[in-house]
Amino acid sequence: MGHEEPSVVLERRDVWGLTRESEWHPLIEWYARGISALQAIGVSDPRSWLNLANIHGTFTPRSEWPPDVGDREWNACQHRSWFFLPWHRMYLHHFEKIVRAAIVAEGGPSAWTLPFWNYDPTDPETLALPPACCAETMPDGRPNPLLVERRASGINSGTPVPAEDVETTGWPDVFTADSTVIPTFGGPKTGWTHNGPAFGSLEIEPHGLVHVDVGGRDGNPSTGGFMSFFELAGRDPVFWMHHANVDRLWEVWRNQPGHSNPTDADWLEAPYSFGSGTWQTMLTVAEVLDMTAPPLLCRYQDVPVPAAEEEEIAREEVKMSAERPPELVGASEVPVPLSDSGATVRIMVGRPAARAMIAEGISAAPERRVFLTLENVTATDLGAGSYTVYVNAPDADVAAAEDRQVGRMSTFGLMEASRADDVHSGSGATYSFEITDLVRRLEEAGEWDPESLRVSVVPTDREAGGGGVRIGRIGIYYG
């Protein structure tokens, strides 16, 4: 199985667009046939399906790894960090290169590219898995490797992921920050980490929410869906199409006015390695930022072109936000366990020492911002999978108060973040939300009490139940 790199820019295409042309479009069928070929290879081979999945994560103890798999090769995924997006882009490139070589060896097209799953909330059909991922057999009658039994109940028979889980609006303007309080698009600044401190917005939604939507809420790694665990997710072919879409959404964000990637040398020069021997991929972050340049040489179908005129204004806003860290003004007193119905907590807000922000009001100071954080969130189970966070919603019907909604919380990755082991400290993870606009609206309506607010965290699916999830502290910050 040789591997010739493409010399022209190839396009990754929308799997539902392909499906509408043909349920078993050649790009989809060859994806299945390539996976079949890789699944037949032993795990110690860097091309094998299991080896590729284990790079992301594995439950196999280090002592049981094949001798030719080095320490660095498995359990390497980067999460809750500004490396989340570039690491997964490199990982996709490594994967696509190996699958393409397998396809070529089987007599398939050398221009094959990995399709992306563009779940579009305005197009209900795309919220379900493509039919090819649920069929028992491939067109040639062989078992279909795109079908994985260990998925959420109903997902293989056409149940769609909830439209509200794949919203792509309200992204932060900043890619990263050196604070876990400021919501970022790509995650906070960290060193190399399997265990970063706080989620970026894209990592929560749609990334984490779709993981649990496809994998289900069974938190038992022996029976739960592959997609719901860091250590198993790469075994589901949908994982790769999902991450291709997450990678595409990074391009979509970057093309929006005022958005840009970090320019820090610590980020640009960070090196990562995948695989070994002939099948080793070594890249720095800087090498994967321009996808149309070597070595990636690819682009996504359906990435809107940027509109440049608003760029300078947005950049100025970003600069202001980075001047100094936000200031804590109030927090919950004790940890908050989430029951089947979630939890509601009243937080008393104190006066910040440095500035009389609260007394002056938010509306009077346009540069001021307000943040809500759910800190040190830990989990022993996947709980309800997805929670919605509200501020000052009426007790009678929290979920109906859409205008009080401030964000979503996915439990994907929380169990891993709560474990103390070789790669995790056990701190849990932090979710941060900007609530400035909501506070302004409440202030203007005369419904904002600057010294007290009520935060509700409720299962997005009220029937889902929950348990096993605990919020260490809820904090309110002024910036």
Add this chain to the structure above:
Amino acid sequence: VRDLAAVRPFAWARLRTFAWRHPEWWVVAVSAGAWIALAASDEDRSAHHVADGVASPTVAATALMVVAMMSPLVLPTLRHIALTSLHSNRHSMQGVFLVGFVGVWTLLTLALVAATGAAAAIISRALVVAVAGVAATAWQFARRKRRALRRCTRTIPLPASGWRAYRDCARFGSVSAASCAATCWGFMAVATAAGHRIGVMALLFAAQLRERAARWYEPLPGAVAVAVAGAWLLAS
């Protein structure tokens, strides 16, 4: 004069912004001061060390050594505490954390001093250094060491205000010291066997800093530092 007048407010603003963004700055200053004090008294400790086999530092001297060598290791934790505390508490919370952290480390170090002192009375000082060096080197290769190292970066939720905030923060400092001791006891054993001589401490300190920046699969560099420190001591 006009130029200077223009620069001063600018420099002050820069300094103020730096202090806002790095509220742990004063811990770096205190640690640097401790290193200077240790360097100034190194001759005395060396003389004492040679005369007595293994020196018995005072509690204050031990705490000074801990502040110099160990407090910089928890700068990310201190910054996290400061930035997630009420503005009026951000320095006092760091101080309370350090009291717990340095307190536990000082007790552990005094226990190490007593143990190495007792051992030196039975076997030679060179053998104590060699045993400490071998044990510390072996620990560098243990998987439990990696787990302990990861545990050192743990954060916990703290109340924002009131006596419980300080109580929990002091407790957090103590627990962090225990995690840190599980990681770095080998370094400290070698430093103690060496009578806390400045060169050995600096070498081991550099190794501690480096291993905190290591990717989880990278070999921890401390083994080399321990070997160099041991060889140096045995040769001197």
